[in-house]
Amino acid sequence: MGITIHYKGKAKSLEAIDKLIEELKEVATTLEWSYGIVDEEVKGEFYPSWGYSFGYIPKKEQMEEEGIEFFPKMVSKDCTGYFKIWETKYAEEVRRAFRKGKRPRFFIDTRKKGIWLDVQPKCETLEFTFDLKTLELADYEKYDHSPGVIYGYNGFSCKTQFAGLSAHILVCKVIKLTEKYIDFSKIDDEGEYYYSQDIEKAKKAFGESTAMIESFGSILKEIGKRLGLRVVTGDEM
Numbered sequence: 001m002g003i004t005i006h007y008k009g010k011a012k013s014l015e016a017i018d019k020l021i022e023e024l025k026e027v028a029t030t031l032e033w034s035y036g037i038v039d040e041e042v043k044g045e046f047y048p049s050w051g052y053s054f055g056y057i058p059k060k061e062q063m064e065e066e067g068i069e070f071f072p073k074m075v076s077k078d079c080t081g082y083f084k085i086w087e088t089k090y091a092e093e094v095r096r097a098f099r100k101g102k103r104p105r106f107f108i109d110t111r112k113k114g115i116w117l118d119v120q121p122k123c124e125t126l127e128f129t130f131d132l133k134t135l136e137l138a139d140y141e142k143y144d145h146s147p148g149v150i151y152g153y154n155g156f157s158c159k160t161q162f163a164g165l166s167a168h169i170l171v172c173k174v175i176k177l178t179e180k181y182i183d184f185s186k187i188d189d190e191g192e193y194y195y196s197q198d199i200e201k202a203k204k205a206f207g208e209s210t211a212m213i214e215s216f217g218s219i220l221k222e223i224g225k226r227l228g229l230r231v232v233t234g235d236e237m
Helices: 014-031 060-066 091-099 165-180 199-226
Strands: 004-011 034-048 051-053 082-085 106-118 126-131 139-143 146-153 156-159 182-189
Touching: 004 014, 004 165, 014 034, 014 106, 014 126, 014 165, 034 126, 034 139, 082 091, 126 139, 126 156, 126 165, 165 182, 165 199
Parallel strands: 034 146
Antiparallel strands: 004 156, 004 182, 034 106, 051 082, 106 126, 139 146
């Protein structure tokens, strides 16, 4: 919850990735932002975000409205066979596996390269990391408890809610700077600034989002108080 910018795309070339890294490194150095260069091998079983299953049988109206699909061979005592599949490059392979009654399996053997920037302490890290085989923005992550497994998403996001409007505008300007190196397929700015460049509209979006978060936070704190727990929300963290 909170204003976030979501972005997906593909580098225009391998050379464009190197140029993007150099330019953003120079920007970060000039503005005294923390940054880091990413250049590492990625190997393992990949669990892309392919969608979710339903623990109940959806009505026809819901299926049509939400694009829910039914796969008879996936029906078992633990699965109704109804799935919502995200439309990514893995979607058709997921469908093929489900039609056979199998869970899809993917393997990654590639290298990722890019740069991350910390624009402001309360702003999420802004990252541009690419799969060098596909040139796509790729958020591949590994965790210590499952070293052979790679978790990834098709694109990145940067939450600016708790950093404020000025940080949000900075993030927008950095992403705008990278348009000469990246063919973006999606830039979704919940702050409504990226395309409009309208500060008043962005102020309104931030105000409405902050009010909603504060209201939700108050409810959580009240529940926590009753349970003898201290709930920390938003920029209190």
